[in-house]
Amino acid sequence: SQKIEQNSEALNIQEGKTATLTCNYTNYSPAYLQWYRQDPGRGPVFLLLIRENEKEKRKERLKVTFDTTLKQSLFHITASQPADSATYLCAPWANTDKLIFGTGTRLQVFP
Amino acid sequence: DTGVSQDPRHKITKRGQNVTFRCDPISEHNRLYWYRQTLGQGPEFLTYFQNEAQLEKSRLLSDRFSAERPKGSFSTLEIQRTEQGDSAMYLCASDALQGTGELFFGEGSRLTVL
Numbered sequence: 001s002q003k004i005e006q007n008s009e010a011l012n013i014q015e016g017k018t019a020t021l022t023c024n025y026t027n028y029s030p031a032y033l034q035w036y037r038q039d040p041g042r043g044p045v046f047l048l049l050i051r052e053n054e055k056e057k058r059k060e061r062l063k064v065t066f067d068t069t070l071k072q073s074l075f076h077i078t079a080s081q082p083a084d085s086a087t088y089l090c091a092p093w094a095n096t097d098k099l100i101f102g103t104g105t106r107l108q109v110f111p
Numbered sequence: 112d113t114g115v116s117q118d119p120r121h122k123i124t125k126r127g128q129n130v131t132f133r134c135d136p137i138s139e140h141n142r143l144y145w146y147r148q149t150l151g152q153g154p155e156f157l158t159y160f161q162n163e164a165q166l167e168k169s170r171l172l173s174d175r176f177s178a179e180r181p182k183g184s185f186s187t188l189e190i191q192r193t194e195q196g197d198s199a200m201y202l203c204a205s206d207a208l209q210g211t212g213e214l215f216f217g218e219g220s221r222l223t224v225l
Contacts, residue, residue: 097142
């Protein structure tokens with residue numbers, strides 16, 4: 001069955017460093033992959049979408065890579081700030097009408 | 112446009128009671144989704160509508176759950192005979208059929224079943 005894996009352990013990093021979050025998927029071939037941010041008690045908010053024919057996508061301090069051979073996406077936040085502290089969800093989409101989410105990774109950026 | 116709105120934001124109920132949640136999507140969006148999220152987990156798909164037609168339901172959606180979107184605008188999710196295991200955040204999202212693929216979520220309705 002389709003499986004999406006994100007590191008369930010929280011990632012703690014110091015302000016100013018680069019945070020790297022991983023999303024691995026198995027048993028399907030997504031045409032694109034999305035990343036969302038979720039703050040406690042709030043709904044997810046869309047950040048970036050990367051297509052299968054794109055290796056890398058950037059938006060301000062965010063960078064996403066998509067390796068269809070490794071079945072993996074990496075999500076980077078450069079020059080991280082305490083305001084970046086949140087849970088980040090990945091959602092690979094594979095020709096279905098619904099988006100399936102990973103469990104999310106909680107990022108904590110401390111001063 | 113004010114985005115996706117959900118009501119109520121919080122609901123506390125006793126086991127066995129019925130509860131209903133409402134979702135108002137972004138007005139031009141013809142697709143509407145319901146997800147459920149428990150602590151430490153990602154959103155789990157429950158069901159989705161295209162206009163007024165309910166096109167898919169997850170196996171998670173037991174017969175105690177029913178969702179409607181009568182006029183293709185707002186949607187309701189009803190849970191009958193609630194159980195403690197129904198305690199979760201119920202999230203609604205919408206998008207346009209010919210959109211970018213991005214889902215727009217509401218702030219969720221948190222259900223606590225005592």
